């Protein structure tokens with residue numbers, strides 16, 4: 001196993017996953033400030049880019065370890081180092097799905113519900129940023 005560069009002894013893949021999500025989280029906050037400055041078309045495209053890019057670290061860094069945890073069955077609840085990443089995967093999956101729904105709704109499918117999408121945008125972004133905080137917690141639990 002190749003160690004990462006953050007000095008925690010975590011695998012390289014975990015450090016890359018963590019760093020890429022922090023960069024994307026910063027990007028999402030930048031996209032939010034675009035909306036505050038009323039640059040809506042740029043905000044919409046930017047949030048779509050950030051959301052689709054997040055699929056890569058999730059697919060390559062998280063789905064594999066999560067499936068291993070899921071295969072433990074009820075034993076996954078036996079200790080914090082398994083139950084916390086397992087639950088993070090479920091809540092992160094919901095957050096990522098909601099972000100994807102929101103960017104598709106805003107960019108390409110304006111007829112999709114809800115008719116007033118502001119709450120959807122706020123909730124999905126808040127959950128998504130919370131997932132980054134949760135993922136950072138998972139990293140610290142596993143390798144901190």
Ligand code: HEM
Nearest residue numbers: 014017018021062063065066089092093131132135136139
């Ligand atoms: C909004 C979506 C998500 C965000 C922002 C996020 C963020 C993170 C971050 C920053 C880490 C720490 C890096 C690492 O340890 O590799 C992490 C770890 C992890 N995530 Fe996520 N995650 C998300 C969605 C998911 C999903 C959908 C799954 C399940 C399929 C998942 C499962 C895991 C697992 C199992 C780990 C521990 C990986 C390891 O053993 O190193 N996450 N996540």
